[in-house]
Amino acid sequence: MRKVVLVTGANSGVGHALCQRLLQEDDGLHLCLACRNPDRAEAARAALLASCPSAQITAVQVDVSDPRSVLRAAGELRRRFRRLDCVYLNAGIMPQPQLDVGALLSGLFSRRVVHMLCTAEGLLIQHDRVTADGLQEVFATNVFGHFLLVRELEPLLCDGDSPARLIWTSSRSAQKAKFSLQDFQHRSGQEPYSSSKYAMDLLSVALNRKLNQRGLYSSVACPGTMLTSMTYGILPAFVWTLLMPIIWLLRFLVNGFTLTPHNGAEVLPAEDARGAGQPAVRCPCWGHRLTEEENASRLLLISPQCVRQTGGSAKGQSLGVAHCTSTMQSTEPGGQVWLFRQRPESLDPLSKYLSTATGFGSTYVTAQKMDLDEDTAERFYHSLLELDTHVRATLQGTGAQS
Numbered sequence: 001m002r003k004v005v006l007v008t009g010a011n012s013g014v015g016h017a018l019c020q021r022l023l024q025e026d027d028g029l030h031l032c033l034a035c036r037n038p039d040r041a042e043a044a045r046a047a048l049l050a051s052c053p054s055a056q057i058t059a060v061q062v063d064v065s066d067p068r069s070v071l072r073a074a075g076e077l078r079r080r081f082r083r084l085d086c087v088y089l090n091a092g093i094m095p096q097p098q099l100d101v102g103a104l105l106s107g108l109f110s111r112r113v114v115h116m117l118c119t120a121e122g123l124l125i126q127h128d129r130v131t132a133d134g135l136q137e138v139f140a141t142n143v144f145g146h147f148l149l150v151r152e153l154e155p156l157l158c159d160g161d162s163p164a165r166l167i168w169t170s171s172r173s174a175q176k177a178k179f180s181l182q183d184f185q186h187r188s189g190q191e192p193y194s195s196s197k198y199a200m201d202l203l204s205v206a207l208n209r210k211l212n213q214r215g216l217y218s219s220v221a222c223p224g225t226m227l228t229s230m231t232y233g234i235l236p237a238f239v240w241t242l243l244m245p246i247i248w249l250l251r252f253l254v255n256g257f258t259l260t261p262h263n264g265a266e267v268l269p270a271e272d273a274r275g276a277g278q279p280a281v282r283c284p285c286w287g288h289r290l291t292e293e294e295n296a297s298r299l300l301l302i303s304p305q306c307v308r309q310t311g312g313s314a315k316g317q318s319l320g321v322a323h324c325t326s327t328m329q330s331t332e333p334g335g336q337v338w339l340f341r342q343r344p345e346s347l348d349p350l351s352k353y354l355s356t357a358t359g360f361g362s363t364y365v366t367a368q369k370m371d372l373d374e375d376t377a378e379r380f381y382h383s384l385l386e387l388d389t390h391v392r393a394t395l396q397g398t399g400a401q402s
C-alpha cells in the first residue's frame with residue numbers, strides 16, 4: 001500500500017521543497033498537500049506532477065488559523081484515508097516583522113554575533129492580531145491549529161501496524177524566555193513567533209509522552225534561515241541580494257544560513273520508504289567521513305573547531321555532544337540520506353534536529369537538546385486541552401462544528 005504523507009503549508013517555501021524532495025526519494029508516496037488557498041495548492045500540485053508525473057498527489061483545503069476549517073479538513077481526511085504515515089506540521093506565519101537595525105549593527109561587533117545570527121535573538125518583533133475566534137493569530141496558526149489537526153487525525157495515526165510520525169517545522173528562534181505558561185498565546189509580548197516555536201517544541205515532547213505507546217512519534221525540525229516569503233517579509237529581495245556576499249562569508253561562522261528551501265528541507269524528509277541503510281556520519285566541521293570505529297566511539301567526533309564552535313564546552317558535554325555526535329550527512333552523490341531515516345523510536349524526543357550549512361554551502365543535519373523540561377510540556381499540553389474544549393464548545397454554540 002502507498003504511504004500517505006500530509007504536509008501543511010505545502011504550496012510554498014520549505015513545505016514545497018520538502019514535497020519535491022520526498023517525491024525524488026519515493027515517487028510511490030501519496031502526497032496530500034494541505035493548503036489554505038486552493039489555487040496555490042493546485043499550482044503546487046501541477047509543479048510537483050511536472051517533475052514527478054507518476055506521483056499520486058492530492059490536496060485538501062485548510063486554514064490552520066481557523067478551528068472550523070481544521071475540523072472540516074480533518075473530517076475530509078478521515079473520509080479519504082484509512083491511515084496517515086507521516087504528517088508535516090509546517091504551515092507558519094511571522095506577521096509584520098520589524099528588524100531592529102541598531103541591535104543588528106551592534107550585535108555584529110559583539111561576542112554574541114554567532115548566536116544572534118543563528119537565532120535572531122533581540123533582532124525581531126512582530127505585530128500579532130486577534131482572530132475572529134479570539135485567538136492570537138501566530139499561536140492559532142503555528143501551534144493551536146496543528147494541535148487540533150493532530151487530535152482530529154489520531155485515529156488515522158495511532159494504533160497502526162507500523163509507527164506513524166509527526167514532524168514539526170520549528171525554528172532556531174524558539175526561545176524559552178519568550179514563552180510563558182500563563183500567557184501561552186503571547187498576548188502581551190512582541191515576539192509571538194519565538195514563543196510559538198518554543199510552544200511547538202513543548203508540544204512535541206508532550207505528544208511523545210502521550211502517544212508513543214500507541215505508535216505515534218513526534219519530532220522537531222529546524223530548517224535554518226532560508227529565503228522564502230517569510231524572510232522576504234523581513235527584508236526585501238534586493239536587500240537580501242546585496243547582503244549575499246556578506247552572508248556567504250558569515251556562513252563560515254554561522255551554520256544556520258541554509259538559504260534555500262531545498263537546503264532547509266535537508267532535515268525534514270522522514271524515513272526512507274525504500275528502507276535504505278543508516279547514513280554515514282561525518283564531522284560537522286571538517287566534513288570527513290568517520291570510520292566505523294570513530295562512529296562507535298563518538299568522542300573522536302569532537303574536533304578542535306567543534307570545541308570552538310561550542311564555546312569550549314565540548315569534550316563529551318551537553319552541546320558539544322549534541323553538535324558533534326549527531327551529525328549525519330549523505331555520502332551518496334545526489335542521494336538524499338536522512339537522519340530521519342532512522343527508526344522514529346530511535347530518535348531522542350528531547351532533541352531537535354537542525355538543517356545546517358557548512359562554509360562551502362553543503363548541508364547536513366545536527367541534533368540539539370531542547371531547552372525545556374517535561375513538566376512544563378505536560379502542563380502546556382493540559383492548557384491546550386482546556387482551550388480545545390473551550391473552542392469546540394464555542395463552535396458548537398454557534399452551530400459551526402461539522
Ligand SMILES: NC(=O)C1=CN([C@@H]2O[C@H](COP(=O)(O)OP(=O)(O)OC[C@H]3O[C@@H](n4cnc5c(N)ncnc54)[C@H](OP(=O)(O)O)[C@@H]3O)[C@@H](O)[C@H]2O)C=CC1
Binds near residue numbers: 228230231
Ligand atoms: N524561512 C525561514 O528562514 C524559516 C522558516 N521556518 C518555518 O518554516 C515554515 C514554512 O515557512 P517558509 O517556507 O519559510 O515560508 P512560506 O511563507 O513560504 O510558507 C508558509 C506556508 O504556510 C502556509 N500558511 C500560512 N498560514 C496558513 C494558514 N493559516 N493555514 C494554512 N496554511 C498557512 C502558507 O500558505 P499561503 O501560501 O496560503 O500563505 C505557506 O504555504 C514555517 O513554519 C516557518 O516558521 C523555520 C525556520 C526558518
Ligand SMILES: CC(C)=CCC[C@@H](C)[C@H]1CC[C@H]2C3=C(CC[C@]12C)[C@@]1(C)CCC(=O)C[C@@H]1CC3
Binds near residue numbers: 116118124171246247
Ligand atoms: C548581515 C546580515 C547577515 C544581515 C541579515 C540580518 C537579519 C535579516 C537576519 C539575521 C538572523 C536571521 C534569522 C531569521 C530571519 C533573518 C535574520 C533576522 C529567522 C528569524 C527567520 C525565521 C526563523 O524561523 C529563524 C531565523 C533566525 C535567524
